[in-house]
Each structure stands twice: as structure tokens, then as C-alpha cells.
Amino acid sequence: xxxPEELTQVFRALGLKITPxxxxxxxxxxxxxxxxxxxxxxxxxREEIPAISLRTVYQTLNDLAAMGEIHAVDLGTGSARFxxxxxxxxxxxxxxxxxxxxxxxxxxxVPVPDADAFGFTVTTTEIVFRGRCRDCAAAxxxxxxxxxxxxxxxxxxxxxxxxxxxx
Amino acid sequence: xxxPEELTQVFRALGLKITPxxxxxxxxxxxxxxxxxxxxxxxxxREEIPAISLRTVYQTLNDLAAMGEIHAVDLGTGSARFxxxxxxxxxxxxxxxxxxxxxxxxxxxVPVPDADAFGFTVTTTEIVFRGRCRDCAAAxxxxxxxxxxxxxxxxxxxxxxxxxxxx
DNA sequence: CACTAATCAACAACGGTTGCAAACAAGCAA
DNA sequence: TTGCTTGTTTGCAACCGTTGTTGATTAGTG
Numbered sequence: 001x002x003x004p005e006e007l008t009q010v011f012r013a014l015g016l017k018i019t020p021x022x023x024x025x026x027x028x029x030x031x032x033x034x035x036x037x038x039x040x041x042x043x044x045x046r047e048e049i050p051a052i053s054l055r056t057v058y059q060t061l062n063d064l065a066a067m068g069e070i071h072a073v074d075l076g077t078g079s080a081r082f083x084x085x086x087x088x089x090x091x092x093x094x095x096x097x098x099x100x101x102x103x104x105x106x107x108x109x110v111p112v113p114d115a116d117a118f119g120f121t122v123t124t125t126e127i128v129f130r131g132r133c134r135d136c137a138a139a140x141x142x143x144x145x146x147x148x149x150x151x152x153x154x155x156x157x158x159x160x161x162x163x164x165x166x167x
Numbered sequence: 168x169x170x171p172e173e174l175t176q177v178f179r180a181l182g183l184k185i186t187p188x189x190x191x192x193x194x195x196x197x198x199x200x201x202x203x204x205x206x207x208x209x210x211x212x213r214e215e216i217p218a219i220s221l222r223t224v225y226q227t228l229n230d231l232a233a234m235g236e237i238h239a240v241d242l243g244t245g246s247a248r249f250x251x252x253x254x255x256x257x258x259x260x261x262x263x264x265x266x267x268x269x270x271x272x273x274x275x276x277v278p279v280p281d282a283d284a285f286g287f288t289v290t291t292t293e294i295v296f297r298g299r300c301r302d303c304a305a306a307x308x309x310x311x312x313x314x315x316x317x318x319x320x321x322x323x324x325x326x327x328x329x330x331x332x333x334x
Numbered sequence: 335c336a337c338t339a340a341t342c343a344a345c346a347a348c349g350g351t352t353g354c355a356a357a358c359a360a361g362c363a364a
Numbered sequence: 365t366t367g368c369t370t371g372t373t374t375g376c377a378a379c380c381g382t383t384g385t386t387g388a389t390t391a392g393t394g
Contacts, residue, residue, distance in 0.1 A: 017392045053342055076241035079381055092287050101285050119301025120259050128293045134286025184360045220374045246350055
């Protein structure tokens, strides 16, 4: 995605208003590399704008996605995650804590023989590497031990395997 | 997955009861190559056992998945799909109708340089090829033609992925 | 300043999935 | 065959993430 400043320009150009809520969301996304969920963005923005509503976050996230500034990715972690890195890349997904990392490596074009046979037109190839992140691997059983320090911009809010509510 | 007969043995050996519901589900899965959703399985089984509950289908599907007889895959099509093909393979996913097809091609072990950097331990590599199936590619634009209710999972006559086979 | 978009709030609703308690039936033994 | 035990099924409500609604209020923007 573009910088908050550039996005501001873009929004203006589109006749959209630049609200503090939107700007805060821009900033959160721009500084994030952890594919936050809408809730995660919400939690962070709320530190700055306590009154912001989750609706607004979803709304803005969807707008940005529609504009192609971010990508909504569903990696089976329970909720959609938003990725400001819109280039072609892949993902590492921790099966324990749900954290996601980008994989920028250029992978060899994979031939898809079956595609032709079925008249399938392939437009995108996503590779999802599932496994365990360092923390969860270290914690062995992946239980409560792994206290992430890697979450630069997001909080490990949703642990698909150990949902504890606390909302 | 194993045949309905073998599964029956397995279930018995585990002290689990063989109910008509379960057997029907075994049969549906065994004859399917379309990665049906729970609802799809439900709809088919219902033709035979009208009184079966969706709950039972989910229950059995989860049991089978826990036993490793089938795999639950989340390809971002809105609901989980169940795949009796448990070998290592990948998927072609139609972004329009949500249909899924296996890709048995053996892909070279993809190196994941970033994984090391993050201390990530990769356990599985899934590749998802997204695009359009023949029907949707053909009728795709504006036509609204490929109506495709991906819940059917049967309907061999209509399934472009099902050249032949299926029960 | 006025116009209008954007936000908020407080829901309800939705689809997919699961928890729960009660009714039920498979399997086994007598 | 009958009876019993225990796993199963069922129906329904609840849950979660997300979207919709409506109306009132706020506040960007020209």
C-alpha cells in the first residue's frame, strides 16, 4: 500500500474525506507487517481514537481493499487478515498462533498440467507454508508459553487453537 | 480415505457404532472428488436419510478428519471443504463458483528462505491456484450463466471437473 | 458557511459451525 | 428375543466474524 500521505491524496482525489479515523487506520496498516485482522487494527486504532467503531474499521479496510491498496487474505485462521503488501508473494502461517509472515521469495513458476485438462484458467498462485513460528516451536506444545515479541503492530489476539475470549 | 467397508471396520475396531447416517456419509465422501462442503454432503445424504441432521454430518466429518481419513480444507470459499484425497496434493479453486479440483502434480520442494530467518518450521506447503473453471470462464462475463450451486457436490453430468467417475 | 460525506451507536441478522441436553439406537450379553 | 449400556443423533440455541440498518451527529471540504 501507499504511504498514509499518498493515500490521503488518493482519497481526496476521489472525493473521499480525510477523517482522523481513516488516517489512523492508514498509519496502522502502513506500519504493519503482520497481516492484522480487522479486530487487531481496531484495537490499535482505539488507543488513539477510543471512540472509533469497529464498523468504521471494517468499512475503511474494505474500501482500501476495493481500491487495491491492501489485500484481504483468508488463510484459514478464523478471520480475514489485511495485507498492505500487495505485491506477489506468499505466506508462512503459524498453525498454532495464527501469525502470518510474508515470503517474498520468487518461486519457480509452477506448471499446472491439470489446469489445461479441465479448461481451468489460472490467474493467481498462492503458496501457503504452514508450520510453527519460532515462538510456538520453542514452546513445544505451543500452549501458552509463546509470548510473542514479534508483533510489531498487532497483538496476537486470535489464537485459533486456544480461543479464550477476553474481549 | 478408505472405502466405506474399511471405514466400517475401523470404526468398529475403535468401539464406534456403525449407524446408517455414518455409512451414508462414508459413501458420499468415497464417491466424491469435488471437495464437498458439509452442507453439500448433508444435501446428498438427505436424499437417502431425510431425517439426518446437519449436526450429525458435521460430527462425522470432524471425526473422519480427526482420524485422518479425510482432510478439512479451507480455501477461502466461505466454508470448509472436505477432501477424501489425503495424499499430498494441491488445489485449483474457481474464484467464481468456488469449485475445487485436485492437482496431483508433484511440485519440487519449494525452498523457503524466509522460514529460516523467522525460525519458522514448515510442516506443509499448500499451493492454491485460483482462477476460473471452464464453465465460469466461458459464461463468466455478465452472462451469469455458470449458475453452479457448489453445494451439490454431485451432479456428475454437470460437473466440468468430473469428466467421468463419481458414483 | 453550507453541503454532504462519514461516523457512531445500538442493535439485528447472516452463514458456517459448534455446544448442549434429551431422545434414541447399535451392539452385546443373557 | 429382551434388556441394557453407551455411543449417536437430533434440534435448537449460541457463537464468531462480518455486514446491514437507521437516524442523529460530527466534521471535512469547497
